[in-house]
Amino acid sequence: MAALDIDVEDVPLPPLLIDLLSQDGFTIFVKGPKEMGKTNLAMLIMEICQGLELRKFYATNIKTECYYVEQITNKPDLDQWLNKKHGKKTFAMDELGKNLRKFGFASKRNQDMMDVIQLIRHFDCGFIGMAPASKFVDSGFLIANDILDAEIRKLSKGFAKVIDYYHGETYFWRDIPATSIKYDSKDIAKFDMEKEEDTTKLPLCCQVAARAAKFKEADASMAKIGAFFNLNAEQTKRELIKHLKHQKNFFHASQTPEEVDVHEKSEKSP
Ligand SMILES: [Zn+2]
Numbered sequence: 001m002a003a004l005d006i007d008v009e010d011v012p013l014p015p016l017l018i019d020l021l022s023q024d025g026f027t028i029f030v031k032g033p034k035e036m037g038k039t040n041l042a043m044l045i046m047e048i049c050q051g052l053e054l055r056k057f058y059a060t061n062i063k064t065e066c067y068y069v070e071q072i073t074n075k076p077d078l079d080q081w082l083n084k085k086h087g088k089k090t091f092a093m094d095e096l097g098k099n100l101r102k103f104g105f106a107s108k109r110n111q112d113m114m115d116v117i118q119l120i121r122h123f124d125c126g127f128i129g130m131a132p133a134s135k136f137v138d139s140g141f142l143i144a145n146d147i148l149d150a151e152i153r154k155l156s157k158g159f160a161k162v163i164d165y166y167h168g169e170t171y172f173w174r175d176i177p178a179t180s181i182k183y184d185s186k187d188i189a190k191f192d193m194e195k196e197e198d199t200t201k202l203p204l205c206c207q208v209a210a211r212a213a214k215f216k217e218a219d220a221s222m223a224k225i226g227a228f229f230n231l232n233a234e235q236t237k238r239e240l241i242k243h244l245k246h247q248k249n250f251f252h253a254s255q256t257p258e259e260v261d262v263h264e265k266s267e268k269s270p
Helices: 015-021 038-051 075-084 108-122 204-214 222-227 233-251 257-268
Strands: 026-031 057-060 062-064 069-071 089-093 125-131 150-156 159-164 169-173 183-188
Touching: 015 026, 015 038, 015 159, 015 169, 026 038, 026 108, 038 057, 038 062, 038 089, 038 125, 038 150, 038 183, 057 075, 062 069, 075 089, 075 108, 108 125, 204 222, 204 233, 222 233
Parallel strands: 026 125, 026 150, 057 069, 057 089, 089 125
Antiparallel strands: 062 183, 150 159, 159 169
């Protein structure tokens, strides 16, 4: 067993909460104003689960220095983690309100996030979501019993009220200590549905092209795309043309798919 700075046996954890944390999967919402120690509470729960050997694997979108807590910031990595690790897992998502916005229930992103939460439960994984208040979070997540097993309200740094829907009880958690998991509350990644490719090792023309692709929907001038690389409009354009050419060489094709499209269109048009 890992050496812990705090003796988890001495943390006065409510027995019903221990029972909930022992289930295969669970969903907990931690709320409370800024500086009230929501992140501390979530990290403490993970530390207690590790200390009491209630669960085996831990991940979060927060950067931690803890060897047993992985940082996962996108769905492909989460899928892999859920599929490969066998045993009870816990995933804590800080700034849930940014990932699962209130009034965004009809949005694709919220639907994807709700799917992620359902997926988490399917793989014997607990989910702990944190936000300052319910009003920041999609109400679809806050449905008691259906989705949510408990809501923990931080009332002060060391004191919380637990509304335990799973057991149908409400109780207090007193004398909550500081977790010994070191985390960076400023380094909380937004959870992405897709994995961002590392383009920094690619030639400049490819990097410029990748950046241009991101601007696709928006109104982007050459200068705007190139600004990131300290290129002016003319230089940016040159890199993009260079990219098209070398991409063509790369595929050893006489025509790029774009050119095929253009030809087809031009033949049809009068
Ligand atoms: Zn290129």
